[in-house]
Amino acid sequence: MSTVELPKVKKHTRLEDVQAIILGTMIIAMGVNLYTHTGLLTGGSAGLAFLLKYATPLTFGQAFFLINLPFYLLAIRHIGWEFTLKTFLAVFCLSVFADITPMLVSFNDVNPVYASVAGGFLMGVGFLMLFRHNASLGGLNILARFLAEKYGISMGKFQMVVDCMIVMLSVFIVDYWLILISFAGAIALNMIIAVNHKPGRYMGNV
Template sequence: MAQLIGALGIWNTSATRHTPLEDAQGIFSGSLVSALGLYVLASAGLLTGSTAGIAFLLHYTFGVNFGLAFFLLNLPFFYLSLKRLGIAFTIKTFVAIGLTSVLADVQSRFFEISSIHPAWAALLGGLLLGFGLLALYRHRASLGGVGILGIYMQERFGIRAGLVQLSVDMCVLAAAFFVTTPPVVIYSVVGAVVLNLFLTINHRADRYIAL
């Protein structure tokens, strides 16, 4: 029983170190919640930023499979992750991206959102993505792309990851004006702002540092 309690991290005497089982549940939970957030956005035809936003653009414009596009777009960022953030972070991020890509594609097999107002989708989708990313960040993982860059900038220069993400997201969403309607872009911007403000407020290295 004592070994099980230790593996689960219950009453863990080391406040800054996660057990492997804690990391596993955190990465799975973060990936699942993130995939749900992406599904909510997609149900209203909205986008988000970073590599997920580019994957949405490819999906809406050319019919490319979202999960596959999301996974492939993140591959170039693994070099930065491996070089700057270490092999453990890189492996956990690779797993998180793979899980999120698969889960995002299979969501519709388990339930379907038949109707949702785009404003509510932006709010709910942004918050779900924020919660998912926060869970991943706190277990030393991310959803790749700008998330990797954001964490590196925060740890190296003290620039908050949410602000880095927000800057890039605005560029991605600006490009969306060329492939979709202005209302869709506006609601998508709302979702991106909700996501990144949530991360900016809640993900601070001086409040939570875990290994």
């Protein structure tokens, strides 16, 4: 009986990793600014950063960078140095891009519903690029990655539940109507991940 030889999987080069991290975080930064301009929220570390931005003098980039610092220890111990370093680079890039994007792009009049869905899709695509290059944006992404690899829990489904909980906790910060709209964005973001990020389907980072 003849056997079929499977093609060898090629690992991403360092240049490809850097390109994906830069482009992915630029895409996410655009989604973040759609949310910021309309007062919307999302989940995860980004959601916490939005809450801090709305409640303190910190910018989104500053709050996001600070929130992620404690999660690097979990990443080092359970996932490895390569993932941790790539994630640190991604967090740094997003912190910078999120703060400089309003200086380069003007958002004069954006419908909140459109901003929620389109911003959610943009962030979902950016997250997917990072995941496929063994990186994330820290925080709950690290926990979601750990649970997916250790226990087979879907990253998209886990993050969808957690993100919706974080949005619900924002009732004291933003208007309830914006919170309801934000749920649509959380679903849009995590739908991209749940549909496109399947264990074993994409082997480019092996």
